[in-house]
Amino acid sequence: MKVVLQNLTKIFPSRNKKSGEEVVAVNDFTFEIPDGKLIGLLGPSGCGKSTTLYMISGLQKPTGGKIFFGDDDVTELPTESRGVGLVFQNYALYPHMTVKQNILFPLQNLKGADKMSKAEMLKRATEAAKLVQIDNLMERKPSELSGGQQQRVAIARALVKMPRVLLLDEPLSNLDARLRLQTREEIRRIQRETGITTIFVTHDQEEAMSISDMIVVMKLGVLQQIGAPQEVYDDPHNLFVAKFLGTPPINVFEGAVSGGKLIIGEQAVLDVPGVADQDVYVGIRPEGFIPEENGPMTCNLSSVEVMGRDSSLVTTHTASLNPLVRSIIDSDIKVDPAAETVNFSLKPHKVFIFNKETEDRIYFEVN
Ligand code: ADP
Ligand code: MG
Numbered sequence: 001m002k003v004v005l006q007n008l009t010k011i012f013p014s015r016n017k018k019s020g021e022e023v024v025a026v027n028d029f030t031f032e033i034p035d036g037k038l039i040g041l042l043g044p045s046g047c048g049k050s051t052t053l054y055m056i057s058g059l060q061k062p063t064g065g066k067i068f069f070g071d072d073d074v075t076e077l078p079t080e081s082r083g084v085g086l087v088f089q090n091y092a093l094y095p096h097m098t099v100k101q102n103i104l105f106p107l108q109n110l111k112g113a114d115k116m117s118k119a120e121m122l123k124r125a126t127e128a129a130k131l132v133q134i135d136n137l138m139e140r141k142p143s144e145l146s147g148g149q150q151q152r153v154a155i156a157r158a159l160v161k162m163p164r165v166l167l168l169d170e171p172l173s174n175l176d177a178r179l180r181l182q183t184r185e186e187i188r189r190i191q192r193e194t195g196i197t198t199i200f201v202t203h204d205q206e207e208a209m210s211i212s213d214m215i216v217v218m219k220l221g222v223l224q225q226i227g228a229p230q231e232v233y234d235d236p237h238n239l240f241v242a243k244f245l246g247t248p249p250i251n252v253f254e255g256a257v258s259g260g261k262l263i264i265g266e267q268a269v270l271d272v273p274g275v276a277d278q279d280v281y282v283g284i285r286p287e288g289f290i291p292e293e294n295g296p297m298t299c300n301l302s303s304v305e306v307m308g309r310d311s312s313l314v315t316t317h318t319a320s321l322n323p324l325v326r327s328i329i330d331s332d333i334k335v336d337p338a339a340e341t342v343n344f345s346l347k348p349h350k351v352f353i354f355n356k357e358t359e360d361r362i363y364f365e366v367n
Contacts, residue, residue: 008065040208043218085158288350289327295343
C-alpha cells in the first residue's frame with residue numbers, strides 16, 4: 001500500500017502557558033512512500049518522527065495537510081479503520097495474558113463482516129507467531145520472556161490483522177546491542193516476506209541505513225532529504241545531513257574558496273572549479289583521505305589505530321571544528337606512528353562544501 005503525505009503539519013499549543021510559543025512538530029511534509037518498501041524515518045530526538053507516525057496511524061490529528069493510503073484519503077479516518085499495525089518502543093503487552101492471548105487479542109475485537117471464527121483466528125495467530133519465530137512460546141506470560149522475545153510478540157500482534165501499513169516507533173531501543181542487531185535483521189526479513197509497507201522510526205542512523213530501502217531525514221520538524229541510504233550518504237544536500245549520517249562521522253573544517261581552489265588553514269587542498277570565492281564549511285568523509293608524501297593537506301598525527309582490514313589515523317588540525325580528525329585508510333598503507341605530521345590527498349567525491357550561512361551544499365565538478 002502506497003502512503004502519501006501531502007503538506008502534513010502538526011502544531012502543538014504551548015505547554016508553558018506564559019511563553020505562549022507553539023511547537024511546530026511537523027512542518028509541511030510532502031512525500032510518497034512506495035508500496036511494499038521499508039522506510040526509515042530518521043532524525044535526532046524531538047524532530048517530529050513520532051508525531052509523523054501517530055498522524056499516519058490516526059492516533060493524532062494533523063493541524064493541516066492530508067494522508068492517503070493508495071488513492072484513499074484517510075486523514076479523517078479513525079485508527080481502527082485504517083488497517084495499520086503499530087509497535088512501540090515499550091512493547092505494551094498485556095501482562096496477565098499468555099503470548100497466544102496477546103496475539104489473538106486484536107482479532108477478537110473485530111466487528112461485523114471482519115469477525116472471524118475461533119479456528120480462523122488461531123490459524124492467523126499461529127502464522128504470525130511463526131513469522132517472528134515465537135510459536136514455541138505461545139503458552140508463556142510476557143514476564144517469562146526476554147526483551148527481544150517480548151518485542152517479537154508485539155510485532156506478531158501488530159501483524160496478525162494483516163495491516164496495510166506497519167508502523168514501528170523506535171522498536172529496538174529497549175534491547176541490548178546484540179539483540180538490537182539481530183531483531184533489526186528479523187524485521188527486515190519479515191518485511192520482505194510479507195511485503196507490507198513499513199515505516200520504521202529511529203534516531204540511530206546506522207540502524208536506519210542498514211535496513212531501509214529509503215531514508216527520510218528530519219530536523220526540527222522539517223524534512224531534510226529523502227533517498228536510498230547510500231545515495232543520501234554519498235550526496236548530502238546540507239551540512240546537517242552530512243553530519244548525521246556515517247560512523248565515524250564526517251570531519252568538518254572551516255575553509256574558503258579562492259580562485260577555484262579550496263583552502264583549509266593555509267593550504268590549497270583541492271580544485272573546486274566554478275565555485276565563487278567565499279568562506280565555507282568543508283566536510284570530508286573519513287574514507288576520503290589518502291596518505292601521500294606530497295599530499296596537499298597536512299594534519300598532526302596523534303595515533304594510528306589498526307583495525308584489521310582498515311587503519312584509522314587519529315589526527316588534529318587547527319581548522320577542524322571537531323577536536324579530532326579521523327580518517328580510515330587501507331591497512332596496507334603504512335604510516336609511521338611516530339611521525340609528527342601526515343600529508344593527505346583528498347578523494348574529491350568524498351569532499352563536500354557548504355555555504356556558511358545556509359549550510360546548503362555547494363556543488364563543484366569532480367574530474
Ligand atoms: P521525536 O519522536 O522525533 O523524538 P516527537 O514527534 O515526539 O519527536 O516530538 C516533536 C516535537 O513536538 C517536540 O518538540 C515535542 O516536545 C513536541 N511534542 C510532541 N508531543 C507533544 C504534545 N502532546 N504537546 C506538546 N508538544 C509536543
Ligand atoms: Mg519519538
